[in-house]
Amino acid sequence: MNKTMKITLDGIDISKLFYSVTNIKRNIGSNWVNTTSPRLQGAEFLYNALGSKTISFDYIIDGVFFEEINAKKELLAKYLNVKEPVPLIFNDEPNKVWYVVPDGEQSFEQATGTITFLVPKGYAESVYTKVLNNDNSGGENGTIINNADHSVSVLINNNGTLPIYPTIKVTPTSETGYLAFVGQNVILEIGNPDEADTTTAKSQKLVSDGTVILSGTEYYWSGTNWILSEINAHNINGDNLNVTNGKFTDGVIETSWKNGTVAGSTNIENDHLIITRTDSSVNTTNSIGLDSTQGLIMVYTENSTGRTISVGTNFQGMSLTDSTGISASISPAGVKLSSDVNWTQIGNIGGRRAEWKRENNRVTMNIHGGNGDGFPVITSGGTLLGILPTNARPPSDISMPATAQGAGATAQISINSTGEVRCYRWGRDSVYFGAYISYYVE
Secondary structure (H helix, E strand, O other), rough: OOOOOEEEEOOOHHHHHHEEEEEOOOOOOOOOEEEEEEEOOOOOEEEEEEEOOOEEEEEEOOOHHHHHHHHHHHHHHHHHOOOOOEEEOOOOOOOEEEEEEEEOOOEEOOEEEEEEEEOOOOOOEEOOOOOOOOOOOOOOEEEEEOOOOOOOOEEEEEOOOOOOOOOOOOOOOOOOOOOOEOOOOOEEEOOOOOOOOOOOOOOOOOOOOEEEEEOOOEEOOOOOOEEOOOOOOOOOOOOOEEEEOOOEEEEEEEEEEEEEOOEEEEEEEEEEEEEEEOOOOOOOOEEEEOOOOEEEEEEEEEEEOEEEEEEEEOOEEEEEEOOOOOOOEEEEOOOEEEEEEEEEEEOOOOOOOEEEEEEEEEEEEEEEEEOOOOOEOOOOOOOOEEOHHHHHOEEEEEEEEEEEEEEOOOOEEEOOOOOEEEEEEOOOOEOOEEEEEEEEEO
16 A cells, blocks of 8 residues: 555546655745846846745555556546646645646656646635634734724734735624724725714615725715815726826827936827937937838937938848948848949940949859850950949958860950959950859958
């Protein structure tokens, strides 16, 4: 007979299926999730929150024969097949209940396996209920004090690690037309505070529905009605809302802000966002726009000169443009720069017998001589075909072998940093000359 610790899942004792349970991992506390903002050095802490956590343990199925083991394995799979978090209790901590769902692949090999549960809340809850009343007041659960003004103060001792939400049961000992509950951040009042206890009310009205009134809110009785003079709320429903530093109208959010020499505005409407930031100390403006169909665009502006630099991206690709004339783009077709040049004639030679082009920082040249089209006779002393523009000139002089038709004939092409394109042919002067070369430029 095994002595496995009792483990209850959704009210079912699953430990009856196991010969042993080992390596129970519940860790300490919850999974802490920290949110930070990058800085030049390190990061700035913003806030943290409790995340989910996992619980796991290793087990050996109780059984000798395969039929028995497989039957218990199928039964375990049935118990684990839940659609929402269910209670999980370990017998060594019977007061703690974890609401869990199976997480990931549940490993199993022969008779051993590992079960992993996800605890979405990240914490356990108490199974036991503690009661505070006049009989045990002053004990471990808290204290009840009957004040001279006939009010009652209740101090509850929370022995757990998270906030608790008590259930309050009140039994009036006589007829009353008014009952109020006041907490640190909440007020619940029933009835009319001005009604005499001897008067029978013709109707009843719920003055407060228990909505949490946060710290800093002034909530008082004016003699005829309750007044909220300062509201600090989580959720406000309304058609239009005007606030000190922003405006919320018909789904449009507009805000403005200023910090020293930096001022800006934020606009959110439908499916797009626009943020603008101006720094008067350097006379520049930065803006960013985001739209679900047009994509993202950022613009930098030098207000004194009018120069702008913009970068954008959408489902078609990315682009960068400088108002000085420089631009670049990336798309499924490739990379395109403003410095790119399509096939261009060299000198006065026609018929596409001498051309060059530039793609990114690479220049390609194609020359194939022959009769006609103004192609000159190539000699051993060198023949000038033309002069390249600045954006096609190599950073230093280059020379490369070329082709020459005829027995024993050789050829060479030279391009210097001033853009001169010269062709050489040895063996016999001729118009038959060919070269296809590429080189990089700055």
